[in-house]
Amino acid sequence: MTDFAATKAMFHLPDDATYLDGNSLGPLPKAAPKRLARTMQDEWGEMLITGWNKAGWMGMPTEIGDRIGKLIGAEPGHVVLGDTLSIKVYQALASALEMNPKRRVILSDNGNFPSDLYMAEGLCKTLGSDFELRTVKPEDVENSLSSDVAVLMLTEVDYRTGRLHDMNALTAEAQAHGIITVWDLAHSAGALPVDVAGANADFAVGCTYKYLNSGPGGPAFIYVAPRHVNKVRPALSGWLGHEAPFEFDLSYRPGSGIERMRVGTPPILQLAALEAAMDVWDSANIHDVRAQSIKLCDQFIAGVEASCPELTLASPRDGTARGSQVSFRFENGYAAMQALIVRGVIGDFRAPDIMRFGFTPLYIDEADVARAVDVLTDVTMNRLWDTPEYKMRARVT
Amino acid sequence: MTDFAATKAMFHLPDDATYLDGNSLGPLPKAAPKRLARTMQDEWGEMLITGWNKAGWMGMPTEIGDRIGKLIGAEPGHVVLGDTLSIKVYQALASALEMNPKRRVILSDNGNFPSDLYMAEGLCKTLGSDFELRTVKPEDVENSLSSDVAVLMLTEVDYRTGRLHDMNALTAEAQAHGIITVWDLAHSAGALPVDVAGANADFAVGCTYKYLNSGPGGPAFIYVAPRHVNKVRPALSGWLGHEAPFEFDLSYRPGSGIERMRVGTPPILQLAALEAAMDVWDSANIHDVRAQSIKLCDQFIAGVEASCPELTLASPRDGTARGSQVSFRFENGYAAMQALIVRGVIGDFRAPDIMRFGFTPLYIDEADVARAVDVLTDVTMNRLWDTPEYKMRARVT
Numbered sequence: 001m002t003d004f005a006a007t008k009a010m011f012h013l014p015d016d017a018t019y020l021d022g023n024s025l026g027p028l029p030k031a032a033p034k035r036l037a038r039t040m041q042d043e044w045g046e047m048l049i050t051g052w053n054k055a056g057w058m059g060m061p062t063e064i065g066d067r068i069g070k071l072i073g074a075e076p077g078h079v080v081l082g083d084t085l086s087i088k089v090y091q092a093l094a095s096a097l098e099m100n101p102k103r104r105v106i107l108s109d110n111g112n113f114p115s116d117l118y119m120a121e122g123l124c125k126t127l128g129s130d131f132e133l134r135t136v137k138p139e140d141v142e143n144s145l146s147s148d149v150a151v152l153m154l155t156e157v158d159y160r161t162g163r164l165h166d167m168n169a170l171t172a173e174a175q176a177h178g179i180i181t182v183w184d185l186a187h188s189a190g191a192l193p194v195d196v197a198g199a200n201a202d203f204a205v206g207c208t209y210k211y212l213n214s215g216p217g218g219p220a221f222i223y224v225a226p227r228h229v230n231k232v233r234p235a236l237s238g239w240l241g242h243e244a245p246f247e248f249d250l251s252y253r254p255g256s257g258i259e260r261m262r263v264g265t266p267p268i269l270q271l272a273a274l275e276a277a278m279d280v281w282d283s284a285n286i287h288d289v290r291a292q293s294i295k296l297c298d299q300f301i302a303g304v305e306a307s308c309p310e311l312t313l314a315s316p317r318d319g320t321a322r323g324s325q326v327s328f329r330f331e332n333g334y335a336a337m338q339a340l341i342v343r344g345v346i347g348d349f350r351a352p353d354i355m356r357f358g359f360t361p362l363y364i365d366e367a368d369v370a371r372a373v374d375v376l377t378d379v380t381m382n383r384l385w386d387t388p389e390y391k392m393r394a395r396v397t
Numbered sequence: 398m399t400d401f402a403a404t405k406a407m408f409h410l411p412d413d414a415t416y417l418d419g420n421s422l423g424p425l426p427k428a429a430p431k432r433l434a435r436t437m438q439d440e441w442g443e444m445l446i447t448g449w450n451k452a453g454w455m456g457m458p459t460e461i462g463d464r465i466g467k468l469i470g471a472e473p474g475h476v477v478l479g480d481t482l483s484i485k486v487y488q489a490l491a492s493a494l495e496m497n498p499k500r501r502v503i504l505s506d507n508g509n510f511p512s513d514l515y516m517a518e519g520l521c522k523t524l525g526s527d528f529e530l531r532t533v534k535p536e537d538v539e540n541s542l543s544s545d546v547a548v549l550m551l552t553e554v555d556y557r558t559g560r561l562h563d564m565n566a567l568t569a570e571a572q573a574h575g576i577i578t579v580w581d582l583a584h585s586a587g588a589l590p591v592d593v594a595g596a597n598a599d600f601a602v603g604c605t606y607k608y609l610n611s612g613p614g615g616p617a618f619i620y621v622a623p624r625h626v627n628k629v630r631p632a633l634s635g636w637l638g639h640e641a642p643f644e645f646d647l648s649y650r651p652g653s654g655i656e657r658m659r660v661g662t663p664p665i666l667q668l669a670a671l672e673a674a675m676d677v678w679d680s681a682n683i684h685d686v687r688a689q690s691i692k693l694c695d696q697f698i699a700g701v702e703a704s705c706p707e708l709t710l711a712s713p714r715d716g717t718a719r720g721s722q723v724s725f726r727f728e729n730g731y732a733a734m735q736a737l738i739v740r741g742v743i744g745d746f747r748a749p750d751i752m753r754f755g756f757t758p759l760y761i762d763e764a765d766v767a768r769a770v771d772v773l774t775d776v777t778m779n780r781l782w783d784t785p786e787y788k789m790r791a792r793v794t
Contacts, residue, residue, distance in 0.1 A: 012442045021446045028442040036433050036666070044612055045409045045425040048743060049418045057613055084661025086635035087484060094523060110647055115636035115661065118649040122634030126491060126523065135647065209662065215441055216454055217664035237519030238483035239512035248748060250507055250532065252515040264481025264512065265606065267614035269433070269666045346445060351645060 002288035004361050010280050011213075011363040018368045018375075020347045023187060023325050023358030026213030026277070035276035039269060051268075060271045061262060065221055067278045068212065071286050072185060072204065073195030074223045080258045081274070082266050085186060085207040085220040087236070089119045089153070091261060092203040092222060094235030096151040096180040097127070099202075099228070103150035104131050107179070109138040111158040116184055120153060138163065141170065145177045152179050156194070157187035157323030160350050162315040164192075164323055168199045175200065186210060189221075190281075191324035191360075192290045196223055203228075211324065211360060214274035222261050229257050238263030284362060292361035294319035296369050297326045300357065303373030304328060308380045314354055325358045335390035336379055343384075345375045399685035401758050407677050408610075408760040415765045415772075417744045420584060420722050420755030423610030423674070432673035436666060448665075457668045458659060462618055464675045465609065468683050469582060469601065470592030471620045477655045478671070479663050482583060482604040482617040484633070486516045486550070488658060489600040489619060491632030493548040493577040494524070496599075496625070500547035501528050504576070506535040508555040513581055517550060535560065538567065542574045549576050553591070554584035554720030557747050559712040561720055565596045572597065583607060586618075587678075588721035588757075589687045593620055600625075608721065608757060611671035619658050626654050635660030681759060689758035691716035693766050694723045697754065700770030701725060705777045711751055722755045732787035733776055740781075742772045 012028040013019055019027055043055040052058045065079035072079070082088075093106060106120045117135065124131035136144045138158065145152065152174040156165050171181045182203040188194050190211030196204045204223040208214035224232060234254055239245045240262040243253040254260035298319055304311055311328040330336055330353060337349040347357040357372065379385055409425040410416055416424055440452040449455045462476035469476070479485075490503060503517045514532065521528035533541045535555065542549065549571040553562050568578045580601040585591050587608030593601045601620040605611035621629060631651055636642045637659040640650040651657035695716055701708055708725040727733055727750060734746040744754040754769065776782055 012438075014443050014445070017445070019445055025441075025446045025448075027445060028437060033434055033437045036437060037430055040425060040430045040433060040612070040670075041409075044422075046411050048411070048414070048416055048424060049422045049745065050738070050743075051422075051613060083480065083484065084635070086661035087480065087633065090633060113636075114639070114642075114645050114647060117647055118634045118636055118639065121649050122630075122632050125630065126632045128525075207662070215437070215666055216448060217662050217666065217668070219664075220661070233519075233522065235519050235523045236484065236487060237515045238481070239510075239515055242511070242515065245511075246748075248511050250511060250514055252518050264483035264617070265604070265614050267616075267664050267667050269612055269614065269670060270664050271614070273437075273666060341447070346447075348446065351643075 002284045004292060004365060007280055007284050007362045008365065013363060016344045018345045018372050020345065020357040020359065020364065020372060022360040023210050024348055025209055025216060026211060026360070027363060028215070029213055029277045029280060031279060032215065032273045032276040035272050036269060039272040057266070057268045060268065060275065061266045062258065064271060064275055064278060065258070067281065068189060068208070068221050069223070071194070071281065072189050072223065073197050075197055075226055078226060078229060078258050079221050079223045080261050081219045081221050081271065082262055083220055085205060086115045086119050088205040088220040088222045089116050089184065090123055091234065091236050092182045092205055093120055093123050093151060093153060095232040096182055096203055098233055099180050100150035100178070103148055105149045106133045106151045106153055107141070107144055107149045108133065108135050108153045109141050110135045111138045111160065111163070112153070112155050113159050113184065113186065116153060116155060138165070142173060145174055145179060147177060149177065149179050151182055153182040153184070155184035155186060157191070159187060160314070160354050160356065161327050162323040162325040164321050167201065171199045171201055187323050187325070191293065193286045201225065208274050212274065213277040213280070214270065218270050218274050219267055224258060224261060234260045236263045240264060240266070280362060289361050293324040293359055296359040296361060296364060296366065297322065297324070299366060299369045300326050300359065300373060303370070304376060307373065307377040310380055324360065325356055327354050327356045329353045330355055330380070332385050336385035338390040339379045339385040340375060343375050343379070345372045399681045401689060401762060404677055404681050404759045405762065410760060413741045415742045415769050417742065417754040417756065417761065417769060419757040420607050421745055422606055422613060423608060424760060425612070426610055426674045426677060428676060429612065429670045429673040432669050433666060436669040454663070454665045457665065457672065458663045459655065461668060461672055461675060462655070464678065465586060465605070465618050466620070468591070468678065469586050469620065470594050472594055472623055475623060475626065475655050476618050476620045477658050478616045478618050478668065479659055480617055482581070482602060483512045483516050485602040485617040485619040486513050486579070486581065487520055488631065488633050489579045489602055490517055490520050490548060490550060492629040493579055493600055495630055496577050497547035497575070500545055502546045503530045503548045503550055504538070504541055504546045505530065505532050505550045506538050507532045508535045508557065508560070509550070509552050510556050510581065510583065513550060513552060535562070539570060542571055542576060544574060546574065546576050548579055550579040550581070552581035552583060554588070556584060557711070557751050557753065558724050559720040559722040561718050564598065568596045568598055584720050584722070588690065590683045598622065605671050609671065610674040610677070611667065615667050615671050616664055621655060621658060629657070631657045633660045637661060637663070677759060686758050690721040690756050693756040693758060693761060693763065694719065694721070696763060696766045697723050697756065697770060700767070701773060704770065704774040707777055721757060722753060724751050724753045726750045727752055727777070729782050733782035735787040736776045736782040737772060740772050740776070742769045
C-alpha cells in the first residue's frame with residue numbers, strides 16, 4: 001500500500017494552501033530544484049556540449065518515456081517525450097490519417113480539449129478540402145463510428161466534467177470499423193491506471209505537467225503501438241527522428257521504432273524536472289492512487305452536496321466513470337472561484353459555469369478535502385463571492 | 398564599446414577549458430541557476446497555477462521574443478518563442494506555401510542544416526506528390542530562382558563552413574520572382590547583426606541555445622513580417638495561438654499578429670534560463686560582437702595556417718563573408734578533435750573531414766585563441782591524434 005503521507009512530504013506546497021488544481025499544473029516536487037541545479041551547474045556548466053553524451057541528455061526522452069510507459073501500460077521502448085501535447089496530437093493524427101488513406105474524416109467529441117480539435121482542424125486544412133474534422137457529443141461517439149471515419153481522436157477524461165470514456169470498448173469498436181485510434185491521456189497519465197497495450201490502442205499522447213508534476217511547460221509524450229511504429233511516416237520529420245542524425249544526410253530516413261517520433265532538440269531543463277518528479281512514483285502505486293482518488297472525490301461530493309445546495313454536480317457520480325477531478329456547476333462560479341483562491345483553496349473555472357477541483361492523493365489528503373468543503377460552504381452560503389472585485393474579474397477574463 | 402572582459406565574467410566556463418563550441422551549445426550564464434531556482438521555488442512552488450499570470454509566464458514568449466527581435470532587426474511585437482527550430486521551420490514553410498498557392502516548389506541548398514531539409518521533405522509528403530523540395534548548391538541558389546518556386550528556405554550561415562548567404566540580395570531577387578523567403582538564423586542570431594526588416598524578409602526562424610546561450614533544448618523563435626502576420630494561416634493551430642484561448646471555443650480563430658504562431662504551453666523553465674542569458678545583451682552591442690568575432694577568427698586562421706600545414710581552410714577567408722566560426726578540413730579531423738577535447742580545446746567535427754571552431758567574443762578572447770592554436774599545432778605536428786582510442790571512436794560514431 002502506498003504511504004501517501006510519505007509522498008505528500010515529497011512535494012512543496014505553500015503554507016495554508018489547499019491545492020486542488022494539480023490537474024492544470026502539478027506542484028513542485030521538492031527534489032526538482034536540486035536536480036535542476038545539478039543539470040545546470042554540473043552538466044551544462046561543466047560538461048558543456050559533451051553533456052549530450054556524458055550526462056545522458058540524448059537518451060532522456062526515451063528513458064523517462066519508459067517510466068511514463070509503465071503508468072500507461074505501454075510496452076517498453078514505445079514512449080518518447082518531446083514538444084508539446086498539441087504537437088504530439090498533430091504527429092499522431094498525421095501518421096494515423098496516412099494509415100487509412102481511403103478515408104478523410106477525423107472523428108472526435110465536443111468534450112475534447114479545444115487544442116486537440118484546433119490541431120486536427122489545422123491539419124485537415126493543410127491536407128485539403130476533402131478532409132474533415134467531425135465532432136459529435138461524447139455520448140454519440142459510439143454511434144458515429146462509420147466507414148468514412150479514418151481516425152477516432154478522443155481524450156479519455158473530459159477536462160470539464162471528468163467523465164471517462166471507455167477506452168477498451170471504444171478502441172475495439174473503432175477498430176472493428178477499420179478506424180485508427182488516437183487517445184489523449186492528458187488527464188489520465190498519473191491519475192488512473194491506463195493500459196494502452198491491453199486496450200490495443202494505436203496511438204496515445206499526453207502531457208506531463210498535470211498529474212506527472214513536471215512543471216510549467218514540461219514536455220509531452222507519444223506512444224505508438226509496436227505493430228505500427230516501424231511503419232508510420234513521421235510528418236514532422238526532424239533530425240533527431242532520423243536513423244542517423246549525426247551523419248547529416250540530406251535525405252530523411254526514419255529512425256527505428258519510437259525514435260522516429262522525436263523531432264528537434266529535446267528540452268533538457270524541463271526533462272530534468274520531469275525526471276525528479278518521476279522519482280515520486282518509486283514510492284507510489286497507480287492502483288493505490290486511483291482507489292484513494294475515488295475516496296477523496298466521493299468525500300468531496302458528499303460534503304458539497306450536504307452543505308452547498310446551489311451547486312450541481314457536473315461529474316459522474318460513479319467514481320469508476322470519472323477521472324481524478326470533481327466539477328460542480330454554479331452560475332456565479334467564476335466569482336466564487338476567485339473567493340476560494342483568496343482563501344487558499346485553489347481550483348479552477350471553466351466557462352460557462354464549471355468549478356473544477358482536482359484530487360491528487362500524492363499530496364492531497366482527507367483533511368484537505370474537509371477544509372475545501374468548509375471554505376466552499378462559507379463562500380457560497382455567505383455569498384462571499386458577491387463582491388464587485390470578483391465579479392469584475394469575471395467580466396474581463 | 399562593449400567590455401568583453403565584463404561579459405566573459407558573466408559566464409561559467411570550466412577551469413582549463415577553451416570553449417570553441419558555443420555555436421553548438423552556448424555556455425552557462427552565471428545568472429541562470431539563480432533565475433531557475435527563483436522560477437521553481439518562488440514562482441512554481443509558491444504561486445502554482447497562478448504563476449501563469451502572477452509571474453508573467455504567459456507573456457514570456459513574446460517579451461523575450463522582442464529582446465531577440467532587437468538582435469535580428471525585427472519590428473517590436475513580431476517575434477515569438479516556443480517549440481524547437483524544426484517545428485518553427487515547419488510552421489513557416491506551411492504558411493509560406495499557402496501564400497503562394499499556384500506554386501509547388503521549396504528551394505533550398507545542400508549546405509542547409511539537414512533538419513530544415515527533413516522538415517520540408519516531410520511537409521511536401523504531407524501535402525501531396527506535386528510538392529517538391531529542390532536542393533541546389535549554395536552558389537547556384539541565385540540562378541535557381543525560377544517561376545515555379547513558391548518558397549526559398551535558406552540558412553544564412555552554413556553550419557559546416559560558416560559561409561554567409563547575402564540575405565538582402567537573395568531576398569530581393571527571390572521576391573522579384575514572386576517567391577516567399579524563409580530565413581533560418583540558427584548561426585546568426587547573437588553572432589552577427591541581422592536586419593530582417595531591412596532585408597524585407599518574409600519569415601525568419603532560429604534557435605536560442607547557440608549564440609543566445611539558453612541551454613540545452615532552449616526554445617526556438619519565429620518572426621513573421623508585419624505585412625503578412627495577420628494574413629497567415631497557422632498550420633500548427635494550437636490553443637495558445639487562438640484569439641481567446643481561455644474561452645475554450647470548439648473552433649480555431651487565429652490570434653492577433655505573432656501570437657498566432659504560438660502552439661502549445663510554453664516551456665517556462667527553459668524560457669527562464671533564456672531570460673537570464675538575454676541579460677548579457679544589456680552589456681553587449683551586436684556590432685561590437687561582430688567586429689571582435691572577425692578579429693578572433695582572423696587571428697585563428699593566421700595562427701593555424703602558419704603552424705598546421707596539413708589543415709586546409711574550409712571557411713571564407715573574408716571575415717565579412719563568414720559567420721562567427723572557422724572550419725578546417727583535415728582527413729584525420731575526427732581523431733584530432735578527440736585529442737583536442739582531451740586537452741581542453743573544445744570544438745566539434747562534422748563529417749567527413751571538417752573541424753569546426755566557434756568564436757564568441759562574449760566569452761572568448763585573444764588568449765583563448767592563441768592557446769587553441771598552440772594545442773592544435775601540438776596535436777597535428779606531433780600526431781597526438783594517432784592513437785588507437787581516438788581512431789576507434791571515429792569508427793563507432
